[in-house]
Amino acid sequence: MRKKIAVIGSGFSGIAAAAYAAQAGNEVHVFEKNSTLGGRARQFTTDNGYTFDMGPSWYWMPDIIENFFTDFNTSAASYYQLVALNPQFEMVFDGEAMAIPERYEDLQLLFESIEPGAALQLDRFMKEAQYKYEVGMRDFVNKPCHSWFEFVSLKIARSALKLDLLTSFRKHVRRFFSEPKLIALMEFPVLFLGAMPEDIPALYSLMNYGGLKLGTWYPLGGFIKIIDAMAAIARQQGVTFHVNATVEKVNVQNNRAVSVTVNSREIPFDAIIASSDYHHTEQQLLEKPYRNYDEAYWEKKTFAPSCLIYYVGVKERVPGLTHHTLFFENDLQLHANEIYKDKKWPTQPLFYVCCPSKTDKMVAPANHENLFLLMPIATGIEDREAIREKYFLQMLQRIEKHTGARDLLQKIDYKKSYCIYDFTHDYNAYKGNAYGLANTLRQTAVLKPAIRNKKIKNLYYTGQLTVPGPGVPPSLISGKIAATAINKLKI
Structure with a gap:
């Protein structure tokens, strides 16, 4: 029976859910x-010629993203051009930098140059990670997770030990490598999952395979190209999008959602998918x-970080920056403790710079640079402009130290910050x-x-x-899971 369905929110999961429900x-x-x-994943353009992606900037697990397009008998290449980044990214340590090459064979050589025997260990690590990726991203994460019985299949049962659900990621990495730089490299991808390596199951070494082995990519024009492509596919299925449309209430009668109130107007629906903040x-x-x-439930949950973001336009090229640069000169454990335990602004932060203008000439005026600065911070802490600016100046100084650039502050012709208040205001994000x-x-x-x-x-x-978790590929999967459930629902 054809249903009238409301989807609240138009992020990756919301558009995916809408497309599958309409299909x-x-x-x-x-x-x-x-x-x-x-x-x-919104984008904005400035009057003086900069185009900034507001959120996601790492294009990993390209096969999982491609699955969405395949489900609609098309391909990502029909909508946008993907560029493989080389180097994939660079990690800045105290006094030196480590560039991560595109080719796996070159990555092996890098590992061996840093720690004798590490190339062979990398092969062993990646073999296990590939298995977890193939089982985890194709079977494990596609479950609606109503019950543990969903995982009682012969394939998953056989895979249980190999999936390393009970081993910490930190312990797992140290089985293979002892050199601190290699450990930092292998542990950094799980930071996308929002917790420290000692608190993350070793299952998530699949992230290393999905990133380091499958490569780091960039969609020319920015991540909005993925959103535009998905929205186009959704419209082809008949989806109607409404912007500036705030859902104010889900109306319930006899334990059924019967309508949503949007901008003070009540609209009837047969079913609802909430892609808004849970x-x-x-x-x-x-x-x-x-x-x-209840509220007490959420208070007990461990949330991934918030972040301080700066969108910056610079009136000259900045040498020595790659598309992705991770500034890891300071103590990761200290920064993590101040995110998850002490819940305060960091004393010696790590941060990340994305410079898409190194790859994409359309995101900045000629001979200018587009910089996206991101520093992970605790959720729910005080957010004031003066605090933001203090850390911005610190990040700028560290970029100058690494690149040799001078007087960047005087060469900025666009600057916008984004932090806890903005995530709460724009996305109703919890804390x-x-x-x-x-x-x-x-x-x-x-x-x-x-x-x-x-x-x-x-x-x-x-x-x-909700399931399966944070990140662009998991969000696409989440939307499909919710839509599949709604499609099966009898009204």
Whole structure:
């Protein structure tokens, strides 16, 4: 039976859910509170010629992203051009930098030059990681996670030990490598999962395979090209998008969602997929009796970091920067403790710079540079402009030290900051989080917030606060899982 479905939010998971729901023959409407589609993957252009991606900047797991397009009998290449980055990225340590090459054979040589025998160890590590990737990203993460019984399959049972669910990622990496730089390189991808390596299951070495082995890519024009492509596919299926459309309430009768109130207007629907922040959806859009979780539940959860972001335009080229540069001169453990335990602004932060103008001439005026600076911070801490500016100046000084550039502050012709307040205001993000829930063992699979509302059978959730977790590929998968459930629902 054809259903009329509302999707709240137009990030990766929301657009994916809408496309899959419409593909099944349903009438689908997407409501986005902001003026443009994309959620955290929005883009903006300045009057003086800069174009900034606002959020995601790492294009990893290209095969998983490609799966979305394949499901609609097309390809990513039909919509945007992917460029392989070489080097994939650079890591700056105290006094030196390490460039990560595109070719795996060159990566082996790099490892061997740093630690004798590490090339062979890298092969062993990647062989295990590939297995986890193939089982994890094709079987494990595609479950709706209503029950542990979903994982009682012969294939997953046979894979249980190899998936390393009970071993910490930190311990796993140290089985293979002892040199601190190589350990830092292998551990850094799990920071995308929002927790420290000692709190992440070794299953997530699949991230190393999905990134280091499959390569780091960039869609020319920026990540908005993926959003534009997905939205075009969704429209081809019949999806209608509504921007500047704030969903204010999910209306419930007899334990069924019957409508949503959008900009003070009530619109009837047969089913709802909430790609909006899970906490906000429950605490603000639903009346108390219909919530899966209370405020105390969310307070106990381990959230991935928020971040301080600066979008910066520079009136000259900055030498010595690659497309992605990770500034790891300081103590990772100290910074992590101040994110997850002490909950304060970092004393000696690590940070990241994306310089897409090294790859894409369309994102900055000629002979100018487009810089995206990101520093992970704790959620829920005080956010003031003076604090932001203090760290901006620190990051700028460290970029100058690494690159040899001079007087960058005087050469800036565009600057905009984005932090906890903005994540809360623009995305209703719980405590201003940027990446959702951390993928700790206690917040994996069935232990994540449920993808379905347990009291309203026609309301499902999708996105980074539910299964399978944070990141662009998992968000696409999350949208498909929610849509599949809604498509099967009998009204």
